[in-house]
Amino acid sequence: MSMHLRGVKPPIKPDQEPLTKAPKAPAYFSTYAVAEWKRVMxxxxxxxxxxxxxxxxxxxxxxxxxxxxxxxxxxQLGGGVIDVKLFGxxxxxxxxxxxxxxxxxLDPVSRARLGSAAPDGDASPNPLDV
Incomplete structure (x- = not known):
């Protein structure tokens, strides 16, 4: 079975032309979106x-x-009442x-993939190799 058919995502690698500085948050953002932008960028x-x-x-x-x-x-400001439409x-x-x-x-699994690339020429013995 092909690796691509098993749902295995390719490892995340540094981009060829990465940003070197975080741009300002877009003007149309809400206060909460700006806070998230400043946190993740x-x-x-x-x-x-x-x-x-x-x-x-x-x-x-x-x-x-x-x-x-x-x-x-x-x-929460509305007393904790759940509006079904807003919940959706x-x-x-x-x-x-x-x-x-x-x-x-930005999630634990993706971060693990980011740092999961084993160095080439790993000299540690594989106990499963016969």
Whole structure:
């Protein structure tokens, strides 16, 4: 069976033209989206996994993460009452944010893939080799 048919994602590697400085958050962002942008952009720039072409994906991630926080804040300020329609919006935004976070290397599994590349010429003996 091909490795691609098993659901194995390729390892994340540094980009060929990574951003060297985090750009400002877009003007249309909510307060929560700006906070998320300021939290994740330095990490992505430091890891050298983000380039200018990826900014739309980061923008969408920050908007969705900000929307989740905004809805939760409004729910708490409203006495904790759950609005079924807003819960559905929040749930979809959280799912989208989670999926985008995984593609950007912002979740534990993606971070493990980022650092999982074994050095070439690993001299440690493999006990399974016969």
């Amino acid at each position: 330095p990490v992505l720039v430091q890891r050298r996994v983000i380039c200018a072409a990826d900014l739309a994906q980061v923008e969408t991630y920050c908007c969705m993460a900000g929307l989740v926080r905004q809805i939760e804040t409004e729910r 919006v929040q749930n979809r935004a959280a799912q989208t944010a989670r999926q985008l976070a995984a593609t950007l290397g």
